[in-house]
Amino acid sequence: MRYIGRFAPTPSGPLHLGSLVAALGSWLDARAAGGQWLLRIEDIDPPRCPPGASDEILRQLEAFGLTWDGDVRYQRTRGAAYQVALDSLVERGLAYACGCSRREWQSHGVYPGWCRQGSRHPERPQAWRLRTDLGPDPVTWHDRVFGPQRFDPKTQGDVVIRRKDGLWAYQLAVVVDDADQQVSDIVRGFDLLDNTPWQRQLQSMLGYAEPRYLHLPLVMGEDGQKLSKQNLAAPIPTRPEDARPLLHQALHLLDQQPPLALRDASIDTQLEHAVHHWTPAAIADNPRRDPVPPAF
Structure with missing residues (x-):
């Protein structure tokens, strides 16, 4: 199988150390396999995507040497393809319109x-949901770090695949x-x-086709929370000279x-060594990494 990997950030803000670790792990896995690494900007929710955020993400990746293959894909241009998929699901009874509010069903979990x-x-704006009771049951796969996975669709619920506001x-x-x-x-x-x-x-x-999966441990802050844009995690630099020690830390993580x-x-030099020595089997199956100093 030809290896094609990807990194697909949401441009709701700049990348932080946690997202650097995810990007780096994905990039190393692709390069070590002699494969392609694609960059996709998941900007399907415009209210969450401030102007300039996508461009800053590109500059950050370039500062760390994480170059991509081909053109950057922007999901905001892909509505027609998503509509074709939704129409196919609806025609076969695998997706349905739903006007229920979260408040009405939240006590069910x-x-x-x-x-x-x-x-x-039907008088309300409608979301579209997937009929998870008609898909594979149970859902199983093998994660390359966390091993065999098995999920019961009833514990997941019918997920929204198009929102009430029309966004995908x-x-x-x-x-x-x-x-x-x-x-x-x-x-x-x-x-x-x-x-x-x-x-x-x-x-x-x-x-x-079903891709292979490798889920990477999360980087935690000193407060015990996952580093995230919502938690105002500090952005990684956009200058290569500032990136060197942080790249080294990301490899440790x-x-x-x-x-x-x-x-x-x-x-x-760091990336060349990392590609040559990339060992996914060395990644511990612990979903969390030790806290990092708030400066990162």
Whole structure:
């Protein structure tokens, strides 16, 4: 199988150390396999994407030497492809309109499928949901770090694949684009592992190939929370001279044990060593990494 990997950030703000670790792990896995590494900007939610954020992400990746193959793909241009996929699901009874509010069903934990036989509130704006009861059950796959995975769709609920405001939801967009770009390997953070069952169901329902998965441990802050844009994690630099020690730290967070002597080496030298010594099997199956100083 030809290796095609990808990094697909949401441009809701600049990259931080946690997203650097995810990008680096994905890039190393692709380069060590002699494969392609694609960059996709997941900008399907314009209210969350401030002007200039996408360009800053590109500058940050370039500062760390994480170059990509081909043109950058922007999901905001992909609405027609998502509509084709949704139409296919609806025509086969695999997706349905739903006017229920979160307040009405939140006591159930997951959406209980009230609108599967027809919307209970057709007078309201409608979301579109996936019928997870008609997909693979159970959903299983092998994660390259965390091993065999098994999920019961009933514990996940019928996920929204198009929102009430007309915007496309992440689950459908990511599956359609991964298939269109022939992505063979998805390397991303552990926080997305429990999204994989919905994506595996969509892949099956739409007749797409199933990629391999490798979920990476999350980087935690001193407060015990995952580093994230929502938690105002500090952005990584856009100058290569400032990136060297942080790249070395990111390799440690991937359990690659880079030599201390490489800490101040050039970006190219560090990446060349890292590609040559990339060992996914060394990544510990612990979903969290020790806290890092707030300066990062």
